[in-house]
Amino acid sequence: MKIGLATVEKDLEKQINQTFGRAPYFAIYDSKTKKVEFFDNDARNAAGGAGIKAAQFLVDQKPEAVIAYRMGENSVRVLVGAKIKLFTPSDDKNAIDNIELLLADKLESLVDIHSGYHHG
Amino acid sequence: MNKIAVLSGKGGSGKTFISTNLANVIENSTYLDCDVEEPNGYIFFNKDNSALESKKVYREIPTFDGDKCIGCRECVEFCKFSALAFIADKPLLFEEICHSCGGCELVCKHGAITNKKIEVGSLSVYKDKSIKTVSGQMRIGEASAVSLISEVLKEATETTIVDCPPGSACSTMEAIKGANYCILVTEPTIFSLHNIKMIVELVELFKIPYGFVINKSDDQLDYIIEDYIKSINKDLLMKVPFSKQIASITSIGKLVSDEDLESKQLFETLKQDLIKRAVL
Numbered sequence: 001m002k003i004g005l006a007t008v009e010k011d012l013e014k015q016i017n018q019t020f021g022r023a024p025y026f027a028i029y030d031s032k033t034k035k036v037e038f039f040d041n042d043a044r045n046a047a048g049g050a051g052i053k054a055a056q057f058l059v060d061q062k063p064e065a066v067i068a069y070r071m072g073e074n075s076v077r078v079l080v081g082a083k084i085k086l087f088t089p090s091d092d093k094n095a096i097d098n099i100e101l102l103l104a105d106k107l108e109s110l111v112d113i114h115s116g117y118h119h120g
Numbered sequence: 121m122n123k124i125a126v127l128s129g130k131g132g133s134g135k136t137f138i139s140t141n142l143a144n145v146i147e148n149s150t151y152l153d154c155d156v157e158e159p160n161g162y163i164f165f166n167k168d169n170s171a172l173e174s175k176k177v178y179r180e181i182p183t184f185d186g187d188k189c190i191g192c193r194e195c196v197e198f199c200k201f202s203a204l205a206f207i208a209d210k211p212l213l214f215e216e217i218c219h220s221c222g223g224c225e226l227v228c229k230h231g232a233i234t235n236k237k238i239e240v241g242s243l244s245v246y247k248d249k250s251i252k253t254v255s256g257q258m259r260i261g262e263a264s265a266v267s268l269i270s271e272v273l274k275e276a277t278e279t280t281i282v283d284c285p286p287g288s289a290c291s292t293m294e295a296i297k298g299a300n301y302c303i304l305v306t307e308p309t310i311f312s313l314h315n316i317k318m319i320v321e322l323v324e325l326f327k328i329p330y331g332f333v334i335n336k337s338d339d340q341l342d343y344i345i346e347d348y349i350k351s352i353n354k355d356l357l358m359k360v361p362f363s364k365q366i367a368s369i370t371s372i373g374k375l376v377s378d379e380d381l382e383s384k385q386l387f388e389t390l391k392q393d394l395i396k397r398a399v400l
Contacts, residue, residue, distance in 0.1 A: 043202070046202055047200070047201075048201050048202065048217060049199075049201050049202025049203060049214070049217050050202070052202045052203070052204075052205050052214060052217070053202040055205065056196070056202075056205045056206065056207075059205075059207055074214055074217070077212070077214075078205045078207055078212065081205075081207040081208055081212060082207040082208060083208075
């Protein structure tokens with residue numbers, strides 16, 4: 001199973017990023033090979049539609065699940081449209097521990113969906 | 121053709137107050153309410169609340185033909201607003217992010233994209249005394265005011281006052297297009313000063329000459345704005361006193377330039393000043 005998440009650093013021992021669309025990095029973890037790949041999030045500096053661009057990037061990596069603290073409704077539409085399941089991480093755990101929790105079926109579905117931090 | 125845009129950095133500064141009263145002292149002027157998210161200027165001119173004409177305004181958004189789309193993603197890559205995603209083997213449009221530029225249709229080599237119209241809002245024309253009033257009203261749920269404002273601006277005549285949306289975002293940029301002068305409405309507060317600096321940046325970018333009005337003027341506080349105006353070497357056009365009389369008249373939908381002699385004089389003086397500046 002491939003799992004996608006936004007990270008603070010290119011290190012799964014560190015935390016999952018608090019936001020999604022403009023997070024610094026994305027990680028794709030493969031539970032079969034136990035390997036992780038990190039990507040710079042190019043959508044982070046987009047003038048608008050960062051959530052859509054970021055979600056598109058993840059969709060193209062074909063993960064089955066994404067773990068995120070909160071997400072804008074446009075990102076959700078893209079990910080859910082691609083039939084990717086969304087989960088909320090456990091607050092006091094780092095990225096890799098949250099991945100383990102997900103694999104053990106111990107994470108709740110994502111609930112914090114906001115209408116975006118747009119302006120102008 | 122003279123077009124004067126009235127702007128402010130924040131809502132509630134007095135754009136509508138200044139622009140309606142200014143239009144009121146200019147014979148045969150046109151007042152365009154481009155504050156289309158909450159237009160209320162028509163209240164001051166339109167005594168019997170009946171529009172001469174009303175029409176719906178549309179913008180175009182792309183639709184996709186699944187049979188013709190080969191999934192090349194040219195359209196998705198092209199859209200710099202990221203209004204398009206490609207999921208489940210087809211493009212997905214985010215209507216509220218789409219700027220209706222038509223670019224995706226142009227870059228599609230497979231003829232898979234055609235346009236459809238969606239309603240942005242409506243435009244109403246009123247006539248009161250010698251003043252033509254045009255008011256745009258955005259559809260609830262619509263995110264972008266730009267195409268509606270552009271439609272309202274087409275109603276400009278020889279002498280037009282444009283009541284702009286607050287702030288300095290896309291809708292304001294659209295509203296000041298073609299203006300030959302801008303009136304920047306401020307209040308003597310730190311908040312207003314902060315916001316008006318962004319408006320100054322905007323009008324400088326558009327290279328439109330401008331001057332300032334201090335609304336709700338207060339002798340003790342006006343220096344907040346006046347010091348700034350001096351520092352950038354610009355002119356203060358007018359001060360409107362912070363008065364209960366003015367607020368009372370305005371709150372019942374009347375124009376101070378009709379009801380209050382002192383106020384009428386203020387706006388007459390502003391008009392003469394603008395004539396001297398050759399922008400009216």
